[in-house]
Amino acid sequence: MIADILLEVVLPIFVLIGFGIIMQYAFKLDLYTLAKINFYYITPAAVFMSMYESKMSPQLLGMVALFYALYIGVLYLISTLVAKQRRFNRGMKAAFTNSLLLDNSGNYGLPINDLAFKGDPMAGSVQALIMSFQSLLTFTYGVISIQGAKTEGLYKQAIIGFLKMPVPYALVIGILLHALALPLPVFISQPLTYADQSMVAIALLTLGAQIIKYPLRLRRLDVYLSVLLRLLVAPAIGILIVLLLGLKGIPAQALIIASGMPVGVNSSILAEEYQNEPDFAAQTVLISTILNVITITGLITLAKFIA
Incomplete structure (x- = not known):
């Protein structure tokens, strides 16, 4: 089973990331444009289609929301305790916390x-919902924590950033149209379907091009501590919450796998934007993504046994 997961799920992901790395080296891709295409078209289209075609009941949607709230709450508590023990300054504490809370549930998850669920609509809906929650967290708490609550105009900036995000709108509209069972005209559904189908390739090529811009440095202990918590402790917490909530089957498996994503590129983007520990943030993204080839293989295997 492990060999099948490695060959059929994990290696295809990293082959596409590798193509992104090669193309970035060869052509110096316009990462700004790629990011905008992903953020404003492909990802919202994928989220919308996942919700529109969703098999989730309102009860399951509530359980996923509860899972995510508990999961983030426990990770925040752990990051606070570690930051206190390590005596991080305010800026480092924010960067460290973001490295745990802001994972790559979008263009990697x-x-x-x-691939893990072979396009199962139930699993896709769960992951799309997690990614939507993650986007909300990034542009609310992520911005607030890294900028500092006393910064002038901070809350206005966070609210404006939130309102500009297309993913929440796609999520709500997808759920609403699904609940009302309204058919989509072909001239709308087909472009969305094309974008949804291109999501895997474009998102991973973009991820490869993004992570290669960061030089690999192996000397920071705090980076390894963050990666250890992100790749091993976070999924352990996810498993415990799934068991606590009594979730079973594909939704449980999807949540367990979602809890094991590497550090999100957004944590590094925010660190660069506000010049808050950008080297630390970049290293956590790069190293956690590389090591995830091992941890996600084991986690997918484990999820199938547990749930």
């Missing part, structure tokens, strides 16, 4: 889910 959605493709992993798609």
